[in-house]
Amino acid sequence: MTLLYLALGTAFGFVLSRSGAADYGYIQAMFLFQDFQLYGIIGTAVALTAPGLWLIKRRGRTAGGRRIEIELKSLNRGTMVGGALFGVGWSIAGMCPGPIFVNIGEGKVYALAALAGALVGAGAFGAIYARLQSWFGLPPLALSPSKR
Amino acid sequence: MGLILTHMPPLHWAVAGAGIAAITLCLQWLANRRLGISSGFEDVCSFIFPVLYFQRSSVRSGRTWRLPFVIGLLMGGFLSAALSGGWTPTWELGMLDTLLGLSPSGKLAWMFVGGLFIGFGTRLAGGCTSGHGIFGLSNFELASLVATISFMASGIVTTQFLYRVVLHWQS
Numbered sequence: 001m002t003l004l005y006l007a008l009g010t011a012f013g014f015v016l017s018r019s020g021a022a023d024y025g026y027i028q029a030m031f032l033f034q035d036f037q038l039y040g041i042i043g044t045a046v047a048l049t050a051p052g053l054w055l056i057k058r059r060g061r062t063a064g065g066r067r068i069e070i071e072l073k074s075l076n077r078g079t080m081v082g083g084a085l086f087g088v089g090w091s092i093a094g095m096c097p098g099p100i101f102v103n104i105g106e107g108k109v110y111a112l113a114a115l116a117g118a119l120v121g122a123g124a125f126g127a128i129y130a131r132l133q134s135w136f137g138l139p140p141l142a143l144s145p146s147k148r
Numbered sequence: 149m150g151l152i153l154t155h156m157p158p159l160h161w162a163v164a165g166a167g168i169a170a171i172t173l174c175l176q177w178l179a180n181r182r183l184g185i186s187s188g189f190e191d192v193c194s195f196i197f198p199v200l201y202f203q204r205s206s207v208r209s210g211r212t213w214r215l216p217f218v219i220g221l222l223m224g225g226f227l228s229a230a231l232s233g234g235w236t237p238t239w240e241l242g243m244l245d246t247l248l249g250l251s252p253s254g255k256l257a258w259m260f261v262g263g264l265f266i267g268f269g270t271r272l273a274g275g276c277t278s279g280h281g282i283f284g285l286s287n288f289e290l291a292s293l294v295a296t297i298s299f300m301a302s303g304i305v306t307t308q309f310l311y312r313v314v315l316h317w318q319s
Contacts, residue, residue, distance in 0.1 A: 009220015044165020082272025087302025105225025117263020
């Protein structure tokens with residue numbers, strides 16, 4: 001399975017790299033309404049993934065026969081506030097999370113700083129989770145029994 | 149307009165979108181995994197920060213697939229560069245270089261600040277462009293619609309302000 005994930009990740013990274021989704025200029029052109037490229041990519045991806053997912057869920061089984069399980073995202077006050085904060089970061093860095101890794105692979109040195117920032121940001125979130133939980137109505141931590 | 153990496157036009161958007169859809173569906177159909185990349189930050193954090201939040205069962209069980217997937221993203225970027233005239237480290241930033249001309253250390257600081265917002269924001273929102281924007285919207289999840297509208301609107305406002313007001317960019 002690890003090889004499958006590596007292969008799918010590599011294919012995903014290659015497409016992001018060659019499509020403009022991991023390109024600082026194309027991200028700004030999207031937000032400046034100067035170029036349709038990124039809107040076309042996201043729109044096409046959703047328009048094709050939606051019916052595909054519907055079929056997979058209707059069939060109810062993976063290729064290997066396991067029951068399809070999809071963990072749904074929770075909606076709370078953090079969804080909107082977090083989305084807005086992420087949008088600021090996406091605009092500044094010209095990268096969303098996947099393209100951070102793709103840009104590093106491409107050899108764009110500055111992307112290493114974006115990764116460092118993202119890890120510190122995520123780390124800070126984890127460190128103050130208990131406080132954020134009550135402010136934003138976030139779900140309780142689901143800890144594995146061994147670590148409880 | 150060309151890519152910073154290749155100085156060539158990108159793949160057609162319909163081809164790229166179809167490729168992303170195919171990979172997303174493969175992940176779900178072959179491996180029963182929901183596409184999502186920003187949770188990968190938690191996987192990496194779980195090795196670095198001794199915080200209870202990163203010891204959740206979903207992080208511990210997700211590491212086995214998200215870490216190889218993220219390493220794949222690095223390899224995909226590397227392959228793309230290697231196949232387009234060779235891999236070389238670069239500091240090029242396209243239109244930001246034209247308008248602002250930051251030094252390398254300035255670019256590192258710029259990107260670090262952007263990264264802070266990305267890391268904290270995606271964790272608070274519970275996902276990013278992939279988990280909310282592509283998978284969540286395709287799965288008709290209300291949280292994903294809220295998050296996607298929110299980060300698109302905020303990205304538009306930030307870039308419009310930065311480029312039109314601060315940097316005096318003209319189309």
